[in-house]
Amino acid sequence: MADVVIIGAGVTGLTLAFRLMEKGKRVLILEKNDWVGGQIRTFRENGFIFESGPNTGTVSCPEVAELFSALSPDCELEIADENANRRLIWKGDRFWDLPSGLIGGITTPLFAFSDKLRLLGEPFRGKGQNPDESVGEMAKRRLGKSFLNYAVDPFLGGIYAGDPMSLVTRYALPKLYNLEQNYGSFIRGSIIKARQPKTERDRLATKKIFSAVGGFGNLISALTKAAGKENIVLSATSVKIQPVENHWQVTYSTPSGEHAVKASKVITTAGAYALPQLLPFIDREEISKIANLRYAPIVQIAVGINDTHGRRFNAFGGLVPSCEKRKVLGILFPSACYRKRAPENGALFSFFIGGMKGSHLTRLSDDELHELTVEEFHTMLKFPKDIHPDLIRIFRHPYAIPQYEQSSGERFSTITRLQNRYPGLILAGNIRDGISMADRILQATKISSER
Template sequence: MEYSTDIVVIGAGITGLTTGFYLDRDKQNFLILDNRDYPGGVIHTEKCGDFVYETGPNTGVLGTLEAVKLFEQLHGEKSLTADYALEKASTAAKKRFIVKGGKPNIMPMGVGKGISTKLFTFKDKLRVLFEPFRKRGTNPDETLAEFVKRRLGESILDYAINPFISGVYAGDPGMLVTKYAFPKLYNLEQNYGSLIGGSVKIGKVRKKEKEQNPDLKKVTRETFSAEYGLSNLAYGVYNRIGEERFILSAQKAVVAKTDDGYEVSFIKNGERSTIKCRCVVNTAGAYAFPELFPFVDDEDKKVISNLVYSGVVECALGFEKWEGSPLDGFGCLVPQKENRKILGALYMSTLFKNRAPKGGALLSIFMGGMRHLDYLDLSDTEIKKIVAEDISSIFDIKEFAPDMFKIMRHRNAIPQYQADTKQRIEAIEKIEKQFPGLIVGGNMIGGIGMADRIKQGVQLAEKAKI
């Protein structure tokens, strides 16, 4: 088959879906291509009896205006199971736990609780008080671990930042570079000389911005999902764009440069097809780049595909009747120092409605990450054994017998923005200059969370439009 369109978006994950949503709104001519047989990319929800569980991301943060606006515009859109509806997490989400001494300890929010917590040493609590008087760092490639030790202290690295990084990046703070992985944090120190002082000043700036643009008040940083799971978010966007715009299950896609644009070829149902177009927007991960774009200079392809991704084993555990210690919060994270094998657990049935039967529980457990990439190769039996040991011990469960136990392995889960990020950004800028009409997005740049992905999706649509 031969198609012709103006813009081809590669990838129907949340980035590509957002790009499509705005191209559609602006009456552009486009197609979206993906090798999976459903929209959403790593976002995917499954149902098993009365349990509704995620196989990829579980929760997002309302952290960008673009995410808020997308959800507003989708309201009432048909999703997979009903009308699309954003679901904000229950107020319990504010309580987060860190495992210390084998049991969940509440993560202090605020000064009073910070002083009394057993998570950090007395010395480091004092160090935090003097943080505003510490000198600015001078190394732009400083890792997050070095940054936190220098400004806040070792116990804060071990019992706050280390587990937080496992929870968000499935990463290692000793490998992530603050400037690229946490640009806001880096800029606080560089611009204001202190995290505490900078946060106070930024708070004032944000307050003024909100007065000038009341829309910003909606960027609440609350935790979100969609009713009956995140797939409904993906299907809300998919249905709005219209299924005729999608070519799913497209295998072995390759892009070629032509005199007046690009030709994207792929195999579907055993048949090779091509699409001629003016512009190609990539939203696939860095690992897919060399095969998709063979005409790009080898050195640039290498810089892109060298991006390290952490691997994650995700388990969805359903209990018809929960008999462990109370799940009254967002979840618990396990610091590396604790020598346990899981990275953490999310209390999904506490956060969102309709995820488990009444009196039961749904947990999402994570293992592996940069701490243990080798866990991706464990058998199901080995994974179940680890989970049984850790979950029984953390939640005081006498007889560990979940009614549902699903295992998902993600080999290219979360990109790790390390010291080579600058080179990657430069390579992308060079490629886009060298090949007009080729736009390189995806989670290789611009942030890993869903809200950042949506923000980038909006920017990609803007760049691709005529």
């Protein structure tokens, strides 16, 4: 018996478990892998600390700061260095600074002169009429084509590894959508929102970039400790959820045999593709409205160098617009943002390859990816040919980032309908409510407070 069974020990499942146990609930987590953390894993090797999944999050809601406070001293929030404010965009044969001020905005070669002038008219442009407008269409309409190509496209490449023409604004970027809908303009809306009074708790949402000291793996370890290792079953396969009379029965296998547990609530945090097997009692056609969610595949490659020979990489990293037709989506500079991610004179980079537009590249062999990385290390990061990376580690994520496309409306309404029809069943995780680390923590905290 448990009060709540949670499927999946990623950041959503673990945060849920921790917050529910604080409220006195008996919780059991079933995880198919033989490790905790889901997409989050941190590795340590020869003075480098690198992630296989997310490198950073944004403190976009108070729940993030509150979670870290609750887990201290087992895990501490690390706010990124000032370097993280500097973002780079590839154009032609080099990275350029993404302008943040007026002068930079006027002089940058990233955007067309006509679009810079057009930007002045953004506050006076009419609202969009199509609720399913894509982010790409919206950006072109409000900002102009060069802003779509050299700001919005790489930005979405960085967050969703997605295609701006397929991601629907109201699902993928609801805050941006609401700025236009509520205030008629991104610029006007941002100014009004920034001026709105904030409570002390609101102010915890600093919008700053964060990790955990020593990497996100430490957040997972602290959550695991807080949720209690004994409440987590690893290598739990063939998990099946069934409604039985007035409770839920969950069956699963482990190397030690077959098991069954009864609970009054079951919360799934697994990806959409796992749901048909987890919920065999739901009609195939109905569950397919959730399971049809498309995912961007990504390969992340950690690249370390012991000595940069004085080269400095004082930025968050660089993103690559798809019109530039390179093989890399972007390169992050984690050692410029967080402490001790590389040896003292060295640097750590995270190369991202694939995404919706470059999915074929994720099928390259390790040798081919290795070769591609070394080539871009010289071409994009401008290291001379006689300097070689000291560390290259490849991580493949076939289901990295769910794409909040037009199908999302039907997915969300199907989730709501199923939850209403089957009280005690909650379908959570990044199939809804956003894909970021902060979204995951916020969702888990909210669900833990529901009756």
